[in-house]
Structures are given as C-alpha cells and as structure tokens.
Amino acid sequence: MRFGINLFPTVGPADKDAAEYFDDALALVELAERLDFHHVKTVEHYFFAYGGYSPDPVTFLAAAAARTSRIRLVTGAVIPAFTHPVKLAGKLAMLDNLAHGRLDVGFGRAFLPDEFAAFGVPLDESRPRFDEGVEAVRRLWTETDVVFEGRFHRFGPVTLLPRPYQRPHPAVLVATAITPESAEAAGRNGYGLLLVPSINKREKVQEMIARYRAARETAGLDPAGGDIHLSYNCYLAEDADEAYRLGRRYSEWTNGKLLEAVSAWSTTRSEQYAGYEEIVRKVSSADFDRQLGDDRVLVGTPEAVLDRLRRIREWFGESTISLQVVSGNMPLAESERTVSLFAKHILPEFA
C-alpha cells in the first residue's frame, strides 16, 4: 500500500481566500514530502466550491514541483475534452521536466453538466473526446512528426516540445467514478485507475477492479499489475470523539459542495452518463454514519483508521490511497495533524 495526499479544494471566496488556500496546500505538499508520502494529487474543476479553485491542476502541481524533490505529482484528473491536446501534452511535458520525471497523469471525462456547457462541448461527446484526447496526447509524447486525423482535432505533422522527461511517457491513469466499462477500457490499454470508493458500494468497487484485472489479462498484461488509486476523506485525532465530530463536519461539508455542483443532473440526461440522473438523490441521501460503518471514510483515531485500511486492503487488494486531508475552511493545523498522525502511526504498518 502507498499513501499520498489529495488536495481537492472545496471552498469558494466566502469560505476561504484563494491565496490562503494555496499557501496551505503548498505547506501540506512540503509536509507530505518531509514525512515520506508517495504523492500529492489535485483535480480539474470549475465555477463551484467543489474543486473550482483548481481549474488547471498543472499550474498548482508546477508550484508543488518547485517546492519538492522526491514526492510524486498526480493529476486527478486533467480533462482532455476542455483543452486542445497540443496544449495539454505540452504543459504536462513541461511539468514532467520541471519535476525531473515525478509526474503521473490521471485523465478524466468530467461529469458536471455546467462545465461541459461552459466549454461548448456536448455531454454526449464525452467518451469519444476523452478517448481521442488521451490518444493524441500519448502520440504527441512518444512520436515525432505526428499527423493526427481525429474526429475533433486534426493537425500535423508536428513534433511536440518539450519531450517528456519520462520515456516512453509519464504513467497514464484513468478516472472512473461509477462506470465499470471505463475500468475495463483502462485495463485493456495498460493504464492505471483512479477510483472513488466513497460514492460506490464495496461490491461495485470490487466489480470495477475485477473487470480491470480481467481486461489486463485478456490484453496479455500481468493481471496483478497496474496502479489502482483510491481516494478517501481522512480526518485523524488522538481523541475519538473529536475525530468523529470534526471528521463528520468536514465530510458533510464536502458532500454539500458536491451536491451544489451536481445539481444540474436533476434536469440533465445523457446516454454517455447512464445512472448519473440518480446522482443528486444519492448525494442528498449520503449519511456519514453509514459511510463510516462501510469504511468509505478514513475518520477516527489512528488505531481505528489502521483497522479500516486493513479491511480496505482485504477487499480491494494492494492499492495507492489518496487522503483528502483538507475540506472547507478547516484550519491548516488540523490538516497537518491528520498528516502527521498518519505518518507516525499508519505509514510504518504498511512500509
């Protein structure tokens, strides 16, 4: 098991000033490196408190790269549908060089109707745009004189500069919220997987992982290989009551911000997002006690969270876990406490 920090903002200007948010986030990046965490990760979202302070994860990760020298940097995820592949491949290659090869690139389809509307991209083009975007970026990273004749982009011959630091290219991971077919496609293509167990039943996550591993095997790859990232809200305190009281507050905060962002799904349908019309109901009815009982949040004393992680390893196998240690206007000191307690009591158990 490997553990990293997920810096997914869930604040708007009324909650926390953006400069303060970024100062805190960079302080957590430095702390995470000092305490030997595996990675830091951030997201691409717009307009809503749910992720909206991070419209360009590469910008934040470039600052993180300049403050660190060992920890890995992970996009979780960039959205090919919203950026031209020449631009996306180019800035990721810059980041990979700035970081001397510490970049892993998660790609996502995106799932918020308001974001698609702002970029003038139909939701129903989501999957082909994702597939084409990842393919174009991979070719720009690995080939010279690329001639690309896609449905959405046509260009070339061009040779991308700079070339990525890592050869043949940075590791690719695919974000999959609730769609087993996406997990299968990631396995078939030899990519890693970014999963969110908090919004899925345990059996659903197990199904996605099983289909991922089966697809790897069919493609002639080691079924036990591949990198599976799991994201969890995490709040630790030595005192159990304090951990549950504050962990609940911040988990509910994050859920509330997610609810604002997905509200357009109550009036949106897309054949490429089967089941998403249910998302507003699911998020509205999310219950912290049930999430805790199902080990969908890593909240509690270090001992209790260690037990949760042992069960998670039992269910899902070896994986890379991303800990969301900041939410809303949580003071930096509380995030630092979670990170420090995790490093002291939990990391050694999985070393």
Next chain:
Amino acid sequence: MRFGINLFPTVGPADKDAAEYFDDALALVELAERLDFHHVKTVEHYFFAYGGYSPDPVTFLAAAAARTSRIRLVTGAVIPAFTHPVKLAGKLAMLDNLAHGRLDVGFGRAFLPDEFAAFGVPLDESRPRFDEGVEAVRRLWTETDVVFEGRFHRFGPVTLLPRPYQRPHPAVLVATAITPESAEAAGRNGYGLLLVPSINKREKVQEMIARYRAARETAGLDPAGGDIHLSYNCYLAEDADEAYRLGRRYSEWTNGKLLEAVSAWSTTRSEQYAGYEEIVRKVSSADFDRQLGDDRVLVGTPEAVLDRLRRIREWFGESTISLQVVSGNMPLAESERTVSLFAKHILPEFA
C-alpha cells in the same frame, strides 16, 4: 527604468535537455530576485526551438512563483487564440493567487503559421480572436454571473474561480511585434505594451510609442502613463572582446532559431498580418554588427551597455526592459555573469 529577465527558450532536444533548461531557468529566477530585478517573463510557443520549450508560460511561472516572494511574473505573452477563455482566465487567476498578486499578463496574437495550423485556427481570425479572448478573460476576472456571447465562444452565466488576487484584475499588456494599430488599440484600452525593438527600426518603435501615448490621451488617460516593455538580447562581460564574440554567437543563434520558426511565412499570406511576408527576408539579412551599431542588442562591457541604455531611454522614454540572458546551450555560468554584472554596474545607475 525597470529591468527584468526574459527567459525565452531557444533550444531543442539536440541543443539542451529540457530538464536542464528548466533547472537553469529557475536558478536565474532565484538569482534575479536576489539581485532585485523587477520581473521574470516567459513566452508561449510550440514545436520549434524558437520558444517551443514553453508551450504554457503559466506552468513555468507557477514554478517560479513557488521559488520567489518579491519578483514580478510576466507572461510575454499568452495566446488567447489557442486556449479557451475560461481555462486561460482560471489558470492565470490561480497563478496570481499562488504569487500573492505578482502577476502581469501579456497577451499576444501569435504570428507563426504552423502554430495556427496545429490549433486549427485560421490566421485571418487572429485579430478578432485576440480581441474577444482578452475581453472574455477580463470579464471573467472582474464580473460574476458572466454571460458571454462572442463570435468564437458563448457561455454563461458562470462565475470564475478562483477570483484573481489583484483587484480589479492583474495588469494587462499587449504584445505588438510590428503593427502600430495594435499599439494604438492597447493605448486606447488602457493596457500596457510589449515591444521588440530588435526587429524594428528606431523610428518605427518611436512611432508605435507615440501612437500608444496619443491613444491614451484620446481615451482620457495620462499619456505618460502605461507600462511599456522592451525586450533585448543581453550579453555582458568585463572583457570587451569576449562580450562581443560570445554576444554575437548567441544573438546569431537566436536569430537562426527565429528563422526556422518563421519559414512558413515564405509561402503564407494573411490580410491580418500585413508585412509578415517580408519577415523571412528581414530575419535572414539580420546583421549583428548593424544591430549593435543601432543599439538593438545590449551586448558589451557593463560601461558600453550602460551607454546603450542611456540612448534607449533618450529615444523611447522611461520603460520596463526585459533582458534575454540565455540563448542556445549557453552555460548557466555565463547567464549568471550577465545578470550579476548588470545588477552590479547598471541597476544602481537607474535606481
């Protein structure tokens, strides 16, 4: 007079490894801050050694922001034609927050036909795309619930996150290579100006500045106000022979890389780029000795360059000068020498 460092890459993989280029560039950023320079600046270009290591200036400047606390960060320039305004406004706002308000944003139309071709943007749409892009970014920075109904982009109502650190927004500068009308438009709109005296006759630069100041006056602004940036190749050494020998080598290198990048103009025409069909001939016939005689390059001993700068101030008035102190595979130590000599002998004369 204010002085900053222009980090405009002019190398490809055969000349200098990208990771080494960025390491050196960040070392120069830190040196420039330590020696009290006003800004660092970088460019947006693609595919060619001429700027191609910097397809996304925001990525590099985010790393520079994380390594510094006082020096200003300038895009010179970002290209609205190649990035959706929601994405461009968002990542610039992230950078402005990461840098606690140290960002000035230069916007450019771009001028390399191969770049337009790769992004599928007709050269003949260059000016309306530029105007619309700058307007959209400015509105996203300053207004909430923005409804934008442009020719190329339609979106809204949306409220950009994060909000920029600087209010109402970071300073806007407009890059103008050879077109006096662009300088006039910048003046009318209250924007700053990015000029490149090395590719223009002195009288042409004076005309652009005069039209800029007149347009400011007509618009009811202080004609003496506004920020005018001038970029120069700069090579200093205590020994005059060494300065001229190496300064010539690197100026000719940069010119050679520019020639590769503009070669498509020998077979391209666009009504929005009047005069650009001449650019290949002009660049091919560029002569270092004549440039030196015309004070279009800042090469020589500190004393000689100080004299050049006094003449430049005489001709063009008070301005912000960006010094291109690295070119090709120049060793870092030579760039550092130029920066250090400049700080020691020249900055105090203009303090």
